[in-house]
Amino acid sequence: xxxxxxxxxxxxxxxxxxxxxxxxxxxxxxxxxxxxxxxxxxxxxxxxxxxxxxxxxxxxxxxxxxxxxxxxxxxxxxxxxxxxxxxxxxxxxxxxxxxxxxxxxxxxxxxxxxxxxxxxxxxxxxxxxxxxxxxxxxxxxxxxxxxxxxxxxxxxxxxxxxxxxxxxxxxxxxxxxxxxxxxxxxxxxxxxxxxxxxxxxxxxxxxxxxxxxxxxxxxxxxxxxxxxxxxxxxxxxxxxxxxxxxxxxxxxxxxxxxxxxxxxxxxxxxxxxxxxxxxxxxxxxxx
Amino acid sequence: xxxxxxxxxxxxxxxxxxxxxxxxxxxxxxxxxxxxxxxxxxxxxxxxxxxxxxxxxxxxxxxxxxxxxxxxxxxxxxxxxxxxxxxxxxxxxxxxxxxxxxxxxxxxxxxxxxxxxxxxxxxxxxxxxxxxxxxxxxxxxxxxxxxxxxxxxxxxxxxxxxxxxxxxxxxxxxxxxxxxxxxxxxxxxxxxxxxxxxxxxxxxxxxxxxxxxxxxxxxxxxxxxxxxxxxxxxxxxxxxxxxxxxxxxxxxxxxxxxxxxxxxxxxxxxxxxxxxxxxxxxxxxxxxxxxxxxxxxxxxxxxxxxxxxxxxxxxxxxxxxxxxxxxxxxxxxxxxxxxxxxxxxxxxxxxxxxxxxxxxxxxxxxxxxxxxxxxxxxxxxxxxxxxxxxxxxxxxxxxxxxxxxxxxxxxxxxxxxxxxxxxxxxxxxxxxxxxxxxxxxxxxxxxxxxxxxxxxxxxxxxxxxxxxxxxxx
Numbered sequence: 001x002x003x004x005x006x007x008x009x010x011x012x013x014x015x016x017x018x019x020x021x022x023x024x025x026x027x028x029x030x031x032x033x034x035x036x037x038x039x040x041x042x043x044x045x046x047x048x049x050x051x052x053x054x055x056x057x058x059x060x061x062x063x064x065x066x067x068x069x070x071x072x073x074x075x076x077x078x079x080x081x082x083x084x085x086x087x088x089x090x091x092x093x094x095x096x097x098x099x100x101x102x103x104x105x106x107x108x109x110x111x112x113x114x115x116x117x118x119x120x121x122x123x124x125x126x127x128x129x130x131x132x133x134x135x136x137x138x139x140x141x142x143x144x145x146x147x148x149x150x151x152x153x154x155x156x157x158x159x160x161x162x163x164x165x166x167x168x169x170x171x172x173x174x175x176x177x178x179x180x181x182x183x184x185x186x187x188x189x190x191x192x193x194x195x196x197x198x199x200x201x202x203x204x205x206x207x208x209x210x211x212x213x214x215x216x217x218x219x220x221x222x223x224x225x226x227x228x229x230x231x232x233x234x235x236x237x238x239x240x241x242x243x244x245x246x247x248x249x250x251x252x253x254x255x256x257x258x259x260x261x262x263x264x265x266x267x268x269x270x271x272x273x274x275x276x277x278x279x280x281x282x283x284x285x286x287x
Numbered sequence: 288x289x290x291x292x293x294x295x296x297x298x299x300x301x302x303x304x305x306x307x308x309x310x311x312x313x314x315x316x317x318x319x320x321x322x323x324x325x326x327x328x329x330x331x332x333x334x335x336x337x338x339x340x341x342x343x344x345x346x347x348x349x350x351x352x353x354x355x356x357x358x359x360x361x362x363x364x365x366x367x368x369x370x371x372x373x374x375x376x377x378x379x380x381x382x383x384x385x386x387x388x389x390x391x392x393x394x395x396x397x398x399x400x401x402x403x404x405x406x407x408x409x410x411x412x413x414x415x416x417x418x419x420x421x422x423x424x425x426x427x428x429x430x431x432x433x434x435x436x437x438x439x440x441x442x443x444x445x446x447x448x449x450x451x452x453x454x455x456x457x458x459x460x461x462x463x464x465x466x467x468x469x470x471x472x473x474x475x476x477x478x479x480x481x482x483x484x485x486x487x488x489x490x491x492x493x494x495x496x497x498x499x500x501x502x503x504x505x506x507x508x509x510x511x512x513x514x515x516x517x518x519x520x521x522x523x524x525x526x527x528x529x530x531x532x533x534x535x536x537x538x539x540x541x542x543x544x545x546x547x548x549x550x551x552x553x554x555x556x557x558x559x560x561x562x563x564x565x566x567x568x569x570x571x572x573x574x575x576x577x578x579x580x581x582x583x584x585x586x587x588x589x590x591x592x593x594x595x596x597x598x599x600x601x602x603x604x605x606x607x608x609x610x611x612x613x614x615x616x617x618x619x620x621x622x623x624x625x626x627x628x629x630x631x632x633x634x635x636x637x638x639x640x641x642x643x644x645x646x647x648x649x650x651x652x653x654x655x656x657x658x659x660x661x662x663x664x665x666x667x668x669x670x671x672x673x674x675x676x677x678x679x680x681x682x683x684x685x686x687x688x689x690x691x692x693x694x695x696x697x698x699x700x701x702x703x704x705x706x707x708x709x710x711x712x713x714x715x716x717x718x719x720x721x722x723x724x725x726x727x728x729x730x731x732x733x734x735x736x737x738x739x740x741x742x743x744x745x746x747x748x749x750x751x752x753x754x755x756x757x758x759x760x
Contacts, residue, residue, distance in 0.1 A: 051614070054677060054678060055614070057339070057677070057678055058337070058339040059337075059340050059351070061337070062335060062720070062721045063335060074335040077335060078335050116364075117364075118334060118335045120336070120363075120364060121362070122351065123523075123524045124350040124354040124525055125350065126566055128561070128564060128566075
């Protein structure tokens, strides 16, 4: 009898300790309430999380969910899946890989939208509304309370496009093995393309440079340069900040422009050159 | 000659007032029951966005929804073209509103056998009924080629095409070059088709359909969808919008039954600007200038469709504004100065509704203008306020006033036909998803028109109470 009582006591005690342990790491409404004071700063506009409650419910909750975990009602139906804000990991940043984005980065993403996803351009919303939503997005992740955003990378002035630079860009494309995912013609059909997964183990497609779509994190030359250097966190696209020099990054930008169908100086030059695609069996491409 | 003229005027006046009395009641009911409103869950399903993303409260658009519409029902991403949709996607929405209502009119003409006369009596009715049915189908045929087709039935099931248009968007990759052809809503950003009011006396905007008492201009209605072509342009973020539409003066009726060879232009422009914490404010204006026939060839006294001559002009100009006072409160303001040619004012032109003396319509032997006839003019405005408690619950009111500034026929009471209209209510969406729309709608409205009761020519007023379920899928 005594033994049985001791057993029950142990079970109860274990449960008392286990319950908080089980809920460890799970965001609750209470946690969110305590972070309602989160702010964002975009230019001279200050965004307040508490002011974005209605806006988030109106515009965002269907995909990103009430707790910001990307588990809204559309989760089963959309591809790629909505971002889980609780993780505090974002693709489009001006900051080094592994660091938090700046408020401006999040603001730009909201306004620009993400092509090839269900995230539209929300630039019809006012600057204040978007700044408030940035603060709201931040309040989902404890990372924003504990870490500071990274320092934005420096983008040197864009050099003049030359045929040599485009050729050099092709060599960079071969050397850092962009072709493994993006394919030798940039058609997203490299040997690794079908195996790509994001950090959560979901299949993810490489960017197809040839179908005319917009790169997710912006379409300017500077945007593309930035993507090489920061990587797209949470995806297989790494940062090449340690592998390629800024000058080489510009060469790569020019080469990628030549692959894109939009009319460009780079494309015309590559045509005149009769530029051949990367030979993936060449030694330089296998290093 | 003078006596004859006076008799003629009196006949017109009596005929017009009794007609106006009936018309006011009928118009209110028709406006409500057959008012197609555009809110398409088909779009929500296509893009995975909730109704609230595009609608302040459906069907009223917010800035994001306005931009979506101005881009030709496109989000301007790679999901726009139908080729990228799941093949089972079907861009069709159905909308209907079963409701209970109480309608009360203070003066209705009824026969009194004891007096052997027609007298006025208050009439109140209650009961369950249905709105009309809207079948809304729209979207992209291809990237940057969009369509909208709205077969619409009144509450009895009689169908017509409320909208049928094709639009070529972003020509030469410019948001300033969009061309639409077909039957479409005129480009006022304060939209009656997307209005939030549904009741018998308050469902429509009076200014969008106002015609002075005894006026024969059935062509100049801002609120009716028209058949023609429209150029529309907007800035990238949709803050600045401009449009010019040219359409046949047929009031949206097919086969050009009476307004052929006459055209109307509608010009609208607006600009939105941020006002910090208050939100984005939009101000703009519109102008409609048109011509339409006043007389017709007749056969056996019956006007022959397609023979309209004697085109006369009309105009409607005004200001419109949408002001946000924080995230919960917004105010819409709409004004109008209207003017019709004196021929319309003297009841020439209308061969459809029966308002005018049919003899007026005879182009070969009809009467001339009454002595002293002049262009009728009026001014009007409405203010509609929305308090958005949250995206699922909204309280609204609208106050509208129309005042005649000049009657067509001298001696006509200066306030004949003036309108006061007040409506308030709330709209509650018990759930909100990106699949369907459902709202419980409760509204009260009251309208008064001066001097239009059917027998005594005194003020006519009607009030409506409605409770209904508005749903679309």
